[in-house]
Amino acid sequence: MPYPTLEDVAARAGVSRALVSLVMRGSPKVGEARRAAVLAAARELGYRPNAMARGLAAGRTGIVGVLLDDLGDPLAAGVHEGLAEGARDRELRLLLGTGRGEAAAARTALDELLDLRPDGLVLAGARLTSADLDRATASCPVVAILPPSRADRADTVRAEPGGPVHLAVEHLVALGHRRIAVVDAGRRPSPLRRVYRGALKAHGIDAPVLDLAALRAAAPPTPPGGAAGDTGRLPTTGPAPSEPPSAEPVSAELMGSELMGSELMGSEPVSAVVALGDPGGAAVLTTLLRAGRRVPQDVSVIAHGEAREADAVGVTTVAVPARELGRRAMAALLDRLDGGDPDRRPVRATVPPVLTNRGSTGPVRPAGTGATER
Amino acid sequence: MPYPTLEDVAARAGVSRALVSLVMRGSPKVGEARRAAVLAAARELGYRPNAMARGLAAGRTGIVGVLLDDLGDPLAAGVHEGLAEGARDRELRLLLGTGRGEAAAARTALDELLDLRPDGLVLAGARLTSADLDRATASCPVVAILPPSRADRADTVRAEPGGPVHLAVEHLVALGHRRIAVVDAGRRPSPLRRVYRGALKAHGIDAPVLDLAALRAAAPPTPPGGAAGDTGRLPTTGPAPSEPPSAEPVSAELMGSELMGSELMGSEPVSAVVALGDPGGAAVLTTLLRAGRRVPQDVSVIAHGEAREADAVGVTTVAVPARELGRRAMAALLDRLDGGDPDRRPVRATVPPVLTNRGSTGPVRPAGTGATER
DNA sequence: ATGAAAGCGCTAACAT
């Protein structure tokens, strides 16, 4: 069952190929009667124009290639929705490729997309070298969802630099928190560790940095036999509080790197935690809950990075609004596609971060008090 | 910056277009010297074959279209990886489209994929009508990751029917659980509700079904002032245990539908929960932890459906192995693409489910005992 | 308003 061609439609409608072509592209200069006949013939045959032939002949393909780093990336779905929204009622088809988290695959995927001669390209967090980015930029209009440093010739859309961090820190500080820990639950140390340390230091807060294992050690699960909610203390930057020895106040990694040279702060337990590398904060939250901590009564949790589960588990997050990122990216691309001046200087768009309060943060509990209203 | 063409390469290498074409396709019947010259010219020009032109001329495009329901679908990333793995060292490019969870968008995406005249199509959970599925099947080889009923002419790959359910139920029963609740945390009632009810009934277990709100009502968060881990009881199918009135034993929805006509079972609290509609079970887990329940000491949790966060939060899951699904789907497609007989009967592959024990399930606690080892 | 004709960049017979 081969696909019907323009010619088949023309034959069936009793007109020439060119006429059918005009009708298919919605040209106004076709008589009503003919147009109806052509459309009827096309429908009867189940005709759909061959995008390959069309692209070849027209010199534009109507394709916008979208290169994602990884389908599992919590940003990916949102960005894609924003792109689709931005491209609505435009004769553009979004085609996705992904590097599946690997640089080599990203490169291949980029080439495959370029081979299709897309009208434009959106590179969303893909692990590309500058050379590859340049190659893409030289081939067609490109908007990158990345810091501009990586893609100087492409339009870029990204989070306000430091925006989410600032938002998270201000939020906690406004709630009265002064003893704040950063928990990096990622597999590899996040660059955000020192950004948060710096931002907190600006408030006179010297925040310890833990990984998930260290957090678990510091706040071990409530032992099976014991009463819940009463053992374990979050580490402090000072000497260990008078606690059972099981509660390691500071992890080796903490001592080894992040805390070197920091000022000790006393023995109060941490009242708030910033979760990195754990989009949505679910892992950090459950670790704390398992340790018998009530969130947010005993400890507030805010996660850097949005994810589906943030809503499900109720963790407050600061994040870049992914949809908005996608919308802005598509807007920049359309502007470039429609726009006159192909050599105008690159767009440098910035999107403000969003704090979504899901109740995992609350005012610091006054020292010595049993409870605090949220 | 136009793309260089075959002709440009030929000119630069001082040979004919056809020779370049042969070289680009790795034909063996080209002399070493010429081949090297052509390759050098191509590299210097940054030549990449135009996939559109190639597809048009060759009658095959090398494209495998992959239609996903939704990028956020926890299965999507895994399936895609499996597909990519299955297609490795084949001259095939995977191109993704998605319906973003909407039927209309899925249809559009399918059409856009078909317009590219793909060599094959993988439909992974997209919300397509049977008519659309038939249209796809009539156009090119299709493998659907769906129950065969929906796509009788396509090859299908799917989970063993009832497999994950059986696996979950057997797991809990083997651990001694008899008081089991099903919590459906999805926005819409899952069809799995009655499947689990049925499977549990086969073991003489009459399981109540709750939604997340009902679970919260039944196991309210530990009040700020109180000691953790001691209030709230999971509902039973029998009369409410002697508990504070805040603990609603059965939700209205529970009474209204799922429990109608079920046999009451007594007053023991539930010792295990199956989480539906909450891939990875994070929402159910945190709700229980917030209520002061220890998992798995007080209550075991198993989630139906794998998700990234399952690993992060430590919830045991039963799920279809997404990668394997993808691998099998690609294998079926390749078989169809290479294979001789285009009319052989459709593949009906089935993939066994996988239980990933992450420690959220444990043996039932002997009645009246304080604790149980995991 | 409609038709004729020339490609778009490539592949695949077919020559040589």
Added chain:
DNA sequence: ATGTTAGCGCTTTCAT
């Protein structure tokens, strides 16, 4: 082993 030639299905002048 290498060059020639006819399309693939469509768009797009250009005539009419």
